[in-house]
Amino acid sequence: MSQFIQPGAVLGIVGGGLEAYRLGMTARQLGLKVVVLAPDEGDVAFAAADMPLVGASTDAAALARLAEVTAVITYVDEFVNGDALAELTTARQLPSGVDILAVTQDRYLEKVFLDDLNMNTLPYAQVVTPQDVTKAVESVGFPAILKPIQKSLGHDAALLLKSPQDVQAAAGLLATRPYVMEAWLDQPTEFAVAVAKSGDLVQVMPPVQNVFAQHQLKASLVPAVADAAVAQEITRVAQVIAKRLAYAGVFGIEFFMTANQTLYVKRVFPGPQPSGAILAPTTGTSAEELHLRALLGWPLPAVNVLRPGVLLPLYEADRAAAMTQLAIKPAWQFRFYPAGAGAIGQVAVFGDRALVAQAINATDHFHL
Incomplete structure (x- = not known):
């Protein structure tokens, strides 16, 4: 600690x-x-x-x-x-050290780290030359996505391969940097979990279901739509990874789930992340507070879902609709950010999932 x-x-x-x-x-x-x-x-x-x-x-x-x-x-x-x-x-x-960076900065080393822990990950291969692409496709199959090994290059440097014709387009990418090829899932269910570690104590937060569009977070839901077995597996994976990492504070893990409920570890990242913003309004404790408590040597409180809810990030394109709802929805919990945040704010809506979805969809702007 x-x-x-x-x-x-x-x-x-x-x-x-x-x-x-x-x-x-x-x-x-x-x-x-x-x-x-x-x-x-x-x-x-x-x-x-x-x-x-x-x-x-x-x-x-x-x-x-x-x-x-x-x-x-x-x-x-x-x-x-x-x-x-x-x-x-x-x-x-x-207190967090830098060991987690060796795992999270490099996509290939992250995969190796997860393999060493016997985590379930999507098929992948390291790709350095154009010849490697052909070999990788044989093991990974189509569709697949090429991502730079260095995470800082972002989504714009990735390339989706759907057929042999797309392989030729990959040659130009490989002239500049190495890549990782990973199997591609079409519209999987996505989950994230925040994990607080302080000494030997590991506190796994309630899992969050996330909805993305064009790599942009559109909604976070708590409790996550998953049966008990899926939730238990997410918690187990989180505990195994936490025990291996020399780290203090909050870190996150993202997951893919297929229609037949096969769960894959997507990635690991240091610190609280945007999808964790739903935890404060639904549990009463934010991931940021837990992170700081772990760093400062303060005890960690137990975190449980107090009320179900959905959090919608608000972007500039949502401004007019958000102002309309702010004026007529007293039970919706709005929060706005200073200029330059990327998002203009967020809104949390609480209650039964079906009723919340109905209310959100009735705005004719926001959809769940």
Whole structure:
């Protein structure tokens, strides 16, 4: 367990964006002072900072400035210079360590890590040359997706292969960087679970079902639509992975599930993630608070679903519809973010799943 750190300490957050903003706001509520290192002067995370530092999370000099002024440091994603961060900080200053980054920064190493734990993953193969693509297709099959081994390159660098004709298009990609080929599932059910680890204590949060469109989160649902056996397997997988990781704080795991309820581990990521925003309104405890408690050496509360709910992220295209619902839906729980967050806010709707879906669909804008 991390050493006990009292309110009033200075927390450093590496990385900007909405999750850094949420984490910073929660830290301030817990009595911490907040320093945020983010790449742009206009980053939304600076709205939650007592002290902004402009710099890249991969810049050793910027990380050194952060380390000089903070008692505890955390990172909000895997896109950080782990080697520099480890060299510049003490174990007390960086309770999460950097071991998780070795798993989460590289898609191939992440697959190997999961294989070593006997996790169920989709068929995959490492692809370095155009010849590797043909061999990989023989083992993975069609459809398949090529993703850069380096996660920071994002969805735009991926390529979906549906037939032998698509293989030729992959040759150009491989001229620049290595890839991982993975079997592709069409419209699987997706789940995520947040896991808090503090010393030997592992606290698995209630699983969340997520709905995506074009890689954009559209809805998060609690309790997840899954039978007891699926929920138990998600919890078991989370506990196994948590025990292997040398880590303190909250990390997340995402899953695919097929129509016949075969569950696959999709990915692992450090820190609280956007889909975890549903936990605060449905359980009364946020993933951000649990993360900070683990880092500060504070005890972790038990987390249970208090009321079922659905959370809809609100984007700029939803602004007019959101304002309409805000004016007429007193029971809907709205939250809005400062400019630059990517999303303009979120709304949580509580109650029986069928009735909630009916109410959301009746808006003629939002759909579940």
